[in-house]
Amino acid sequence: MKTESVQQDYASAIRAWAHGMATAKVSAVESSLALGDSMDRVKMFVEGNYEKRIDKLLRQAELLEDVVDDLEDRVISFMKEVPLGAYDTGCSDGDRFLGWLQDVGQLTLEQEDHVECQRARLKLEDVARANRVGHVWFQDLWSLTETALDEFDVDSHDRIHLNPIHVETRFETTSLLDDDDEAPTDVVVYACENNMRTAVLEPIAQRVCDVLRQDGPKSIDDLKDKLLEFDKDEIFEVCRDSVEMGLMALG
């Protein structure tokens, strides 16, 4: 047999075995198993991987634990339909599950908000993974905030930097908000040190973020030139609060 054909046969066999094991159809490997080796061990292997995937998906959907009663059943239904994708980062399978849940789950608005929040957190990990240099650089800058804020006033020439590791989403209910917040509202999930934080964005904060995202770091005066509809003092207050909570930094 020609080498090319042998390699094609090998590739076909690997595809068949991998698909079989990924979808718990262990019969796919039965005829290829080494003499004397047991199908029980193949089942043990597949079941072990199946259990690990359940655990991982439940961890990636942990925010839903208290609002979706049959979460584990839904995870199992998802796994029956969707095999684990190649190079699953940990986030990707979780995000696929949450997307699937939104498509088929007939969720309440409260449950939808929890799904959106969880998906934003998973997406934030992807953003940080793709821009590690930006994350480390920003957190280093933000670590100097306490000193920098002492000298930060409305006429400061310090430039304001937007935390590059952030994801925006929207909540339709107040279930994940503080008592004095109103819904629906825009929300930003962002990295702060090694953690994630969530904040409700007022319209003015949203506009400041938009400008910083589009144009890069700006001083208060520069922001005022771009945001004519707001007072300089208002812009300053928003920036100071955002710096304090880690969404922006001074540099």
Add this chain to the structure above:
Amino acid sequence: MLPAIGYAIREQNRIVLDDPAINAAEITFERADDPLRIERYVGDLDFDHVSVHALKLSVASPEPPAEHYLSALKAIAEENGAISVSDHLGFTRDSDNGVEIGHFAAPPYTEAALTTTCRNVDYIQEYFGGIRFYLENIAYLFRMQGTMSESEFLSRILRNTGCGWLLDVTNVYANATNFNYDAYNFIAEVMPYATDVQIHLAGGYFDERADMYVDSHSEPIHDEVWDLYKFSLEVGVGKINSVFLERDQNFPEEEGWRSEIRRTREIAEAVVPV
């Protein structure tokens, strides 16, 4: 020369990583891939040998690993001053856009699998350049039909590609126990074909119900594995540059971590000429 000795880093053993008996560290890529981490994974500690251990290169898959996975591995290696990267001799997926099994399975020991695996290892080595690549022998629950022994398959990969061997002593012990072959012979047969060798040691348990040794990384290292480790050092003199201990469950107290490292070092010091 005495191998560098240390742990596969887990949060639970960070308390002992500055022990003077530890001069090596292994980073499991999937654990280090915490995207919000600010510090480098090894922190401010200095080791003589840092290695990044991967799980998804899937060297026996029909396609070489994807660039995004390789670049993420390389970034972690460079950030932490790693001089080597390792992964397992097996397959975890069918193709780059396909499905993941969830754990590595042993390929069939055939010429076709050998050709594919060698091509992938060559590709990986070229990608990593100066970062040395090591291939680990895996513990398996079942094997596919093949035309050669595992030791011949592994030896020919080492010979054809020149990659390093990550000799997982416990995996050899597990397979030898579960599939009735001689662990000492396996190591003696493969060692001549390896130029550089890393060692993994871990502890598992014998599951009476399933009638098999389970490589669970959950127990202290067994005496039989210590003996096999000593033998590996003897037959691999001049080749073994590092030893990494793995523990993933039932974590010991601080003294437990320290005592296993001391024993690892004492055995090496008794065998390897200084």
